[in-house]
Amino acid sequence: MAPNQMKVTCPACSLLCDDIVVKLDEHQQSMKVIANGCAKSIQFFEQTVTDSKPTINGNPVDLNTAINKAAEILKLANQPLIAGLGTEVQGMRAIMHLADKTGATLDHMHSDATMRNTLVLQNSGWQTTTLTEVKNRVDLLLVIGTDIVSSLPQFFERIIWNESTLFEQDTSTREVIYLGGGKGLDTSAGNSPNGTQPSVINCENAQLPEVIATLNALINGKNLTTDKIAGINLVDLQSIADRLKCAKYSVITWASSAFKFGHSELLVQAITECVRTLNTGSFKFSTRSAGLPLTSGDGDSSVSNVATWMSGYPLRSSFKRGYPEYNPYEFTTEKLLSNNEADLLIWISSFKPVAPSPNSLANHKLPVIVIGHPNMQFEQQPDVFIPVRILGLQEKGLMFRMDSSVTLPLTQIMNSNLPSLSDVCTQIELALNNHESGK
Amino acid sequence: MKAANSMSLIKLANGKIYDPAHQVDGIVKDIFIRDGRIVNRPHNDEPITQTYDLTGKVVMAGAIDMHTHIGGGKVNIARMMLPEDHRGNEQAHTDVCGSGCGHAAPSTLTTGYRYAEMGYTAGFEPAILPINARQSHLEMGDTPIIDKGGYAMLGSDDFLLRMLTAKQDQNAINDYVAWTLHATQAIGIKVVNPGGISAFKFNQRKLDLDEHHAYYDVTPRDILKTLSRAVHELGVPHPLHVHANNLGVPGNFETTLSTMGASEGFPLHLTHIQFHSYGNEGDRKFSSAAAQISEALNNNKNISADVGQILFGQTVTASGDSMMQHLNANHANPKKSVIMDIECDAGCGVVPFKYRDQNYVNALQWAIGLEIFLLSNDPWRIFLTTDHPNGAPFTSYPHLIKLLMDKSFRDETFAKLNLDAQAMSTLSSIDREYSLYEIAIMTRAGAAKLVGLRDRGHLGADAAADITVYTDNADREKMFAKPDFVFKDGELVVKDGAVIKVTWGATHTVKPEFDRGIEKDLLQYFDKYHTIQLDNFKIGNDEIENNGRGKIIVQPCEGRREKSV
Numbered sequence A: 001m002a003p004n005q006m007k008v009t010c011p012a013c014s015l016l017c018d019d020i021v022v023k024l025d026e027h028q029q030s031m032k033v034i035a036n037g038c039a040k041s042i043q044f045f046e047q048t049v050t051d052s053k054p055t056i057n058g059n060p061v062d063l064n065t066a067i068n069k070a071a072e073i074l075k076l077a078n079q080p081l082i083a084g085l086g087t088e089v090q091g092m093r094a095i096m097h098l099a100d101k102t103g104a105t106l107d108h109m110h111s112d113a114t115m116r117n118t119l120v121l122q123n124s125g126w127q128t129t130t131l132t133e134v135k136n137r138v139d140l141l142l143v144i145g146t147d148i149v150s151s152l153p154q155f156f157e158r159i160i161w162n163e164s165t166l167f168e169q170d171t172s173t174r175e176v177i178y179l180g181g182g183k184g185l186d187t188s189a190g191n192s193p194n195g196t197q198p199s200v201i202n203c204e205n206a207q208l209p210e211v212i213a214t215l216n217a218l219i220n221g222k223n224l225t226t227d228k229i230a231g232i233n234l235v236d237l238q239s240i241a242d243r244l245k246c247a248k249y250s251v252i253t254w255a256s257s258a259f260k261f262g263h264s265e266l267l268v269q270a271i272t273e274c275v276r277t278l279n280t281g282s283f284k285f286s287t288r289s290a291g292l293p294l295t296s297g298d299g300d301s302s303v304s305n306v307a308t309w310m311s312g313y314p315l316r317s318s319f320k321r322g323y324p325e326y327n328p329y330e331f332t333t334e335k336l337l338s339n340n341e342a343d344l345l346i347w348i349s350s351f352k353p354v355a356p357s358p359n360s361l362a363n364h365k366l367p368v369i370v371i372g373h374p375n376m377q378f379e380q381q382p383d384v385f386i387p388v389r390i391l392g393l394q395e396k397g398l399m400f401r402m403d404s405s406v407t408l409p410l411t412q413i414m415n416s417n418l419p420s421l422s423d424v425c426t427q428i429e430l431a432l433n434n435h436e437s438g439k
Numbered sequence B: 001m002k003a004a005n006s007m008s009l010i011k012l013a014n015g016k017i018y019d020p021a022h023q024v025d026g027i028v029k030d031i032f033i034r035d036g037r038i039v040n041r042p043h044n045d046e047p048i049t050q051t052y053d054l055t056g057k058v059v060m061a062g063a064i065d066m067h068t069h070i071g072g073g074k075v076n077i078a079r080m081m082l083p084e085d086h087r088g089n090e091q092a093h094t095d096v097c098g099s100g101c102g103h104a105a106p107s108t109l110t111t112g113y114r115y116a117e118m119g120y121t122a123g124f125e126p127a128i129l130p131i132n133a134r135q136s137h138l139e140m141g142d143t144p145i146i147d148k149g150g151y152a153m154l155g156s157d158d159f160l161l162r163m164l165t166a167k168q169d170q171n172a173i174n175d176y177v178a179w180t181l182h183a184t185q186a187i188g189i190k191v192v193n194p195g196g197i198s199a200f201k202f203n204q205r206k207l208d209l210d211e212h213h214a215y216y217d218v219t220p221r222d223i224l225k226t227l228s229r230a231v232h233e234l235g236v237p238h239p240l241h242v243h244a245n246n247l248g249v250p251g252n253f254e255t256t257l258s259t260m261g262a263s264e265g266f267p268l269h270l271t272h273i274q275f276h277s278y279g280n281e282g283d284r285k286f287s288s289a290a291a292q293i294s295e296a297l298n299n300n301k302n303i304s305a306d307v308g309q310i311l312f313g314q315t316v317t318a319s320g321d322s323m324m325q326h327l328n329a330n331h332a333n334p335k336k337s338v339i340m341d342i343e344c345d346a347g348c349g350v351v352p353f354k355y356r357d358q359n360y361v362n363a364l365q366w367a368i369g370l371e372i373f374l375l376s377n378d379p380w381r382i383f384l385t386t387d388h389p390n391g392a393p394f395t396s397y398p399h400l401i402k403l404l405m406d407k408s409f410r411d412e413t414f415a416k417l418n419l420d421a422q423a424m425s426t427l428s429s430i431d432r433e434y435s436l437y438e439i440a441i442m443t444r445a446g447a448a449k450l451v452g453l454r455d456r457g458h459l460g461a462d463a464a465a466d467i468t469v470y471t472d473n474a475d476r477e478k479m480f481a482k483p484d485f486v487f488k489d490g491e492l493v494v495k496d497g498a499v500i501k502v503t504w505g506a507t508h509t510v511k512p513e514f515d516r517g518i519e520k521d522l523l524q525y526f527d528k529y530h531t532i533q534l535d536n537f538k539i540g541n542d543e544i545e546n547n548g549r550g551k552i553i554v555q556p557c558e559g560r561r562e563k564s565v
C-alpha cells in the first residue's frame, strides 16, 4: 500500500466488499476511492461530512447536556421504541443493553423486507448458500424480482463474471435468467463477457406468486393446461424448470425488499420451495440447488444476528415486560406510532443520514431522540439529536455480510470529534443510573 | 514479592473433596483461594478474609462441557428459527442478570447463567467454521461467567482437500492446521463427516470411509489420517475431534469401528458416539451396537469419546454435517429445516427434533447412549455430553447424571419406554452405577485433560479457583441441579443455584508454532477465489479481549514434533 492508502470494508451495500482501496488527502480531511469501488462506495467514502453538534429542539448544546436530556426523556417513557437501527454489531450490543434496561421495543428501518425472509425461516426453513460458493460453483443463476445491481452494484462482476473459479469453470458460460422485476430492470450486468445475453422473462412482481407457483409445479413435473401465466408463455417457464434440473449447481436469488405487497413472505416461501424440490424431487440426486436471499443493508443482518443471540429473538422484539418477546406483526414502527403504543421514539441511523419518516411522526406529539449520521436533516426538529461517528469511516465496527456467514471489521479511516453510538448508549445508561440514584 | 495483605484469602473449610487429577476421592480437607487461584495452605499468620464452612458438602472443580453448541452461525439460526422454543422459557432481567429466553437454543446470556447455575465453569463450541469464527467468538463473548473456546472445523474445506489431492507433504498440512488454529483462535481441530460436507456440494448424498470424493482425489480415511497426525505433531493437546461419516444411519457402527483405526494409532476423539453406534438387526433393521463400540473403545487407548446422550423431549439439532442433516430434514419436528453450503469452507444443517419415549428408534437411541456410558470402563476416555442441543439441552445434565448413578431410577425410566426397544436393549442387565469420583473424572479432570486445560478441572495448587460446592443428596438430579456455591476464578458467582454475580470468563486457545510461509499460498488463494481478504479472516486478540471484558488464555502445546524431512 502506498502512503495514506488503505484497504477497507465498505458498508454501503450488503455485499460488504472488503478490498476497497481508499486514499486520504494530506490533511486527512477528505478521501478518494482508488480501486475496487463502485458508485455506492464512492458516495460513501467520498461524502462531505457536516460539522455537526448535538441539539435540543434544534438548538446546539454540548454532548453532556444532550445525553442528560435524552436520559431524562427516556426516564419518563413507559414504552420507548428504538427504531431505524442503522448500526453494526458493537452498536447493537450497546442498544440491546439499553433496551433491556428500559423495556424498549426494537425495529429496524428495513424490517418489512427482513421479516419476509425471517417468517419463512421460522415457518419452513430453507436451503441457502453464500457468496464464495456462488462465485466458484454457480452454473445457472435465476434472479427473481430484481436486477440485483441497483442495490448491489458489483454483484455480477465479483461473483458471476469472476475470471477464475476453483473448479475449472469457464464463467462466461454461466447462464443468467431474470424472472419478474417489472419496469426499469437493468439487466445489462447479466451480459456474459463472451457476449451472451441473459434470458429476461419479465412480469410485475405482484404477479410473481402465480408465476413461481407455476414454476414449482413444472419442476415437480406437472402437466399444465394453460399456455400463459401472468403474460408469460408457459414454454418459457418450462424452459427455466428444465434448465434448473440440468444445472450442476443452480442458485436462485431474490430481494425480499422488492416484494412490496401483502403476504409476500408466501412468495419467498414458494421460491425456497423450488430449491427444496430441486434438491429432493422425484428426479432425486440429479442436481444441487441453493437459495441466496439478498438483504437491504444498513446493518440489517448485523442487527438481526445480535438481537437473536443476546435475546433469543430476531427483530421485531420487545423488552416491555422485562423479558424478550417477539411479534413480527405488532412490533412495527408504523403500527406502534399510529396506534400510540410507543411514547418515545429513539431513531438510530449511523451509516446514512436517514431521518425518521416525517409521515410517521405527523399525527402525534411523542418525543423523539435521534442518534445518527452528522449530516442528518430534519423537517421537524427532534427533541434531542446526537450526531455520532459514521461507521466504517470515522468509527471501527464489525458487520455481518448479507449471507450472515461472514462478519468483517469496519475501519476507522478518519478522525472525528463526535462520540460513537456505543459510547452514547453507554452514557445514556449511566445518566439513567444517576437519575435513579438521585444524583 | 507481593505483599500478602494486599490480597484476599478465602478458605473453603472441611469440604469433602473429589479431585481425580490428584486421586482425591471424597477426602475432607480445606481449600485456599488467593487472587482467583487455588493455593497451598498459607502461613498461619496470613489473615483469612473469608471462610466458608463446607462441612458435609461435596466439593469439585467447576464442570467442563467439552462439546456444546453455544456459539456461531448454526446456533444463531436455531435460535432465530424457533421462537416456539423460547415462548414460556423467558427470563426477566434482574438487578444482576440481563433478560433472555430459550430452552433448546437459549440466548447467550441465558446460556452462561444456566451453565454457571449447574456448577459448570467452561464450555467448548465444537464446530467453529473457520470463515464464521468471528461470529462464534462474538457469541461466546456475550456468554457470561463461563470460560469458553472452540474447535475449528477442517476436512471439507477446499484448501485442505486440494492439498491432499496434490499429495502435499505432512509438514505443509501441519502448517495449514496450525495457521487455522491461530486465525480462528481455536483450541482444537474438528472434522465433521470428513469430506462429506464438500461432497454434498458436488451432489454426493453419502460418503463412506473409503469412498472417493467426486472431485478431489481423497477419501475420508485420508483426511482423518492426515489431520489426526497434524494435530498430534503440532503438540495440540486435544486429539482430532471427529464427527464420523454416516451419522444416524442404521448399521453405521461398522464405519465407527473402522474410523477408530483410520488414524493409524494417532489419538482421536469420537464425538457424540451414540449417534454412530447403530446396528441394523431385528425386524426394524435398527439395533444397538453399544457393546461392540464400548469394547473397541476399551481396547483402543488412543481413542476417546463423548456420548451425545439423547433425552426425551423437544430439541433442535444443529450440525456442520449438511449432508446428513439434509436427509434428517425429513424427520424434522416441527417441520422445518435450514441447510447451508458455506464459503467453500464448510456447511451447516439445523433441524428441530422431538425425541419420544414411545418411539422405537428414539427409545433405543436413549438406551444405546446409556449402554455406552455403562459398558465403557475408563471414565478418563468417555465424556458426559448430550451434544447440546442435538441430543438434549445441556440443562438436562443433572437428570443424565442421575440415570448414570442410580440403577433403580434408570430401570424405572427404562420400563416406561417403547416395549420393542426394551426388548432390543441389554440396559436393565447392567448393574453399574457411576460414583461421584467417576462423575468428577468425566465432567472435570478428564475433560480438562482432554481439551488441554492445564489449570482447570482440578483443585491442586495454582489451578484457577473454578470450584463447585454441592449438598450431598441421594437424589443426584437434585444435587447436581442446584449447587450451594460456585466460584469462578475465586469469585462467588452462584449461591443456592442462582447467579449472584456476573463475570465474563476467558477464551482458551492454543498457538502451536508453524512456518508462516504457508500464508503466501493462502494469500494468493484468497485473492483469487474467496470473497474476503485473508487479513479479515484472522481474528485478532483485541477482538476477543473486547476492551478488557474478555481474555485469551493460551494453553501449552507440549511434545511438538520437529518437521520431518
Ligand SMILES: [Zn+2]
Residues within 6 Å of the ligand: B067, B069, B126, B271, B272, B387, B388, B390
Ligand atoms: Zn456436536
